[in-house]
Amino acid sequence: MLTFDKKEVMDICDGRKRRKLSGGGGGAARGCRRAAAGRMKRDAGKVLRSLTLEDNNHKKPLTEDEAEDCFSISFIRHDVLSPGLPGRDQPGPRPPGPGPPEPSRAAAPRYSLLREVGRGSYGVVYEAIARKTGARVAVKRLQCDAPENVELALAEFWALTSLENRHQNVVQLEECVLQRNGLAQKMSHGNKRSKQYLRLVETSLKGERILGYPEEPCYLWFVMEFCEGGDLNQYILSRRPDPQTNRSFMRQLTSAVAFLHKNNIVHRDLKPDNILISQKSGSPVLKVADFGLSKVCAGLSCKGVEEQPLAGAGGRDGNQNNIVNVNKFWLSSACGSDFYMAPEVWEGHYTAKADIFALGIIIWAMIERITFIDAESKRELLGTYIRQGSEIVPVGEALLENPKMVLHIPQKARSSMSEGVKKLLQDMLAVNPQDRPDAFQLEVRMDQVTCAA
Numbered sequence: 427m428l429t430f431d432k433k434e435v436m437d438i439c440d441g442r443k444r445r446k447l448s449g450g451g452g453g454a455a456r457g458c459r460r461a462a463a464g465r466m467k468r469d470a471g472k473v474l475r476s477l478t479l480e481d482n483n484h485k486k487p488l489t490e491d492e493a494e495d496c497f498s499i500s501f502i503r504h505d506v507l508s509p510g511l512p513g514r515d516q517p518g519p520r521p522p523g524p525g526p527p528e529p530s531r532a533a534a535p536r537y538s539l540l541r542e543v544g545r546g547s548y549g550v551v552y553e554a555i556a557r558k559t560g561a562r563v564a565v566k567r568l569q570c571d572a573p574e575n576v577e578l579a580l581a582e583f584w585a586l587t588s589l590e591n592r593h594q595n596v597v598q599l600e601e602c603v604l605q606r607n608g609l610a611q612k613m614s615h616g617n618k619r620s621k622q623y624l625r626l627v628e629t630s631l632k633g634e635r636i637l638g639y640p641e642e643p644c645y646l647w648f649v650m651e652f653c654e655g656g657d658l659n660q661y662i663l664s665r666r667p668d669p670q671t672n673r674s675f676m677r678q679l680t681s682a683v684a685f686l687h688k689n690n691i692v693h694r695d696l697k698p699d700n701i702l703i704s705q706k707s708g709s710p711v712l713k714v715a716d717f718g719l720s721k722v723c724a725g726l727s728c729k730g731v732e733e734q735p736l737a738g739a740g741g742r743d744g745n746q747n748n749i750v751n752v753n754k755f756w757l758s759s760a761c762g763s764d765f766y767m768a769p770e771v772w773e774g775h776y777t778a779k780a781d782i783f784a785l786g787i788i789i790w791a792m793i794e795r796i797t798f799i800d801a802e803s804k805r806e807l808l809g810t811y812i813r814q815g816s817e818i819v820p821v822g823e824a825l826l827e828n829p830k831m832v833l834h835i836p837q838k839a840r841s842s843m844s845e846g847v848k849k850l851l852q853d854m855l856a857v858n859p860q861d862r863p864d865a866f867q868l869e870v871r872m873d874q875v876t877c878a879a
Contacts, residue, residue, distance in 0.1 A: 537565060537649070548575050548718065553652060563600060566648040570626060577630040578718040579646045585691050585717040586648075587615045588724070595682035597702060597715040603647040613646070653713050655703025659807050661710065662698075662792055669842060671710070672793055673876040676847075678712040680865070680872040683785055686714070687752045687778050687865040694757075695719040696784040697766045698791075698808045719762065723755040723778070752778045753864055765798070765809040769826035769857055779859035782868060786854030787821060793847070794838050810837075821855065829857045846875035 537554040544551040549568040556563055568579040586599040602613040604622050617623050626644075655661055658675075665671075679701070686693060693700075693714065700716040760767075760774040768783035770776040790796065791808040798818060800807050812824040812831075825831055835851050836843040850871055856862045863871060 537563065539565060546716075548578050554649075562652040562654075564650045564652045566650065568646045568648070570629075570644040570646060573629050573633045576626050577633075580626060580630050581720055582648065582717040583613060583646065584615060584722055585720040588691065588722050589689055593682060593685040595678045595712050595714060596685060597653070597713040598651045600649040600651070603649070605645040605647060610647075650715075651704070651713070653702035653704045653715075655705045655710060658698035658701040658703065658712070658788070658792070659805070661703045662795070662808060663797070663806060667795065674710075675712055675792065676789055676872055677876055679714075679785055679789065680869045682712065682714045683781055684865040684869040687781070690722055690724040690752050690755075691717075692721045692723060692752065692755075692757065692778045693717065693719075693781050693784075694721060695762050695766075696781055696788065697763045698788060699763075701788070721755075721757055723752050753859075764823065765807075765811060765820045767820060767822045768859070769822045769829070770859055772823055772826050777859060779862050779864070782854050782862045782865065783822065783859075785868075786851050790835065790851050790855075793843055794836055794841055796837060825855075825857045844875065844878070846878055850875055 535557060537556055539552045539554045541553050542550060543553050543564070549566050551564055551566045554563050554565045555561070568575065570576045570579060583599075583602050586597075587602070589596070592598060604611045604613050604620075604626070606622055611620060611622060613623060614620075622644075683693070683696070695716060695718070696714070700714065702713040702715050704711045704713055755777060757776055757780075758774050760771055762771055762780075762784070766784040766787045768776060768780040771780050787810045788808065791810045796808065796810050797806045798809050798811060799805070810821055811818040812821055813819075814824075821833070825833075833852065833855060835848050835855075850863075850868075854862055854868065
């Protein structure tokens, strides 16, 4: 995954951030490696057995000790056991040093970890079984060992917990657990009585470790719905082209982004890696995931200052004005994945319209199966780019350097892309964000062009 923060780009990339083409198919991306921020520092004594992505079909159970490394500890809420937790009561150990009060009761392990299914720049994802129901879930472990890791973890937690309603195309968070010093505590947004939660928030806001506390392992565990179909790259590139599937995915993606924008969430890292596939219903259902770079805009000023509270902001009235308003919040952190970043993101001054641009890149690449090879993972990834001699350049970067450049949509001569889809993609990829449709307009237009196709 080519995820990075722009302020680190010149330290990480060679030259002008170009990607050399290899002799084969889609070319190899040479440029930016993942940012150092958020990389996991693994404790060899506690990390579960490492399984590569290629081994995902081989379900090798973990040992009992490994499986219980996470949730054999009790969920506590101060000195009272959280209600509704399965398992027999057991005495809970008291942590040394400052921390929550000693729990009066403890719960049996809630989940059995089966295998590692993915590893990102700041976390590990496991397939797990809920012991009470037998349901499969995904469990993401994030180590909060540095302020930048805490910031990414809390961004995902805040985004997912801010959603009052569910959406079938957005991954569902079941619960979040804070583990420290052998004890665990269910996380709730804005819990001012939790010293651990407040310490994480303070660490994130200050951007520095809080002095006066011993260095102890701290983890956030996200329990989410499990998507057995892999990500969009794996699903699309392992099957023959299917126009009907493409149309369904286009509608699902636009519906998800419209839902997020209506709820004042800008994803900021839309890419095929972060779009998962669930097949529980028999037909593939897309799930937008990985909200580590997302921004909840309800508490931000419209004047272009990121993270500045706005008095009276944050309410939802459920109408279309929310979708318009989210595009008035100006963001300044140039983050994301370079092949999907809008021109204005490279400059560090953008709105939610950047998500529309990223969605246009994804849909264009999906329809025409335009791919490149990630130099770090060696994976073939869906992504559209501009060829400049022997180099490939992200579309957003190329448009930033040459705003008058005309994109050739479709790229391939034998493409079956309809005129309606072609025009919509051109609008989604407009250099000027004001010329792009907002999420609500996009959803309406997408229904029109896919039904007409």
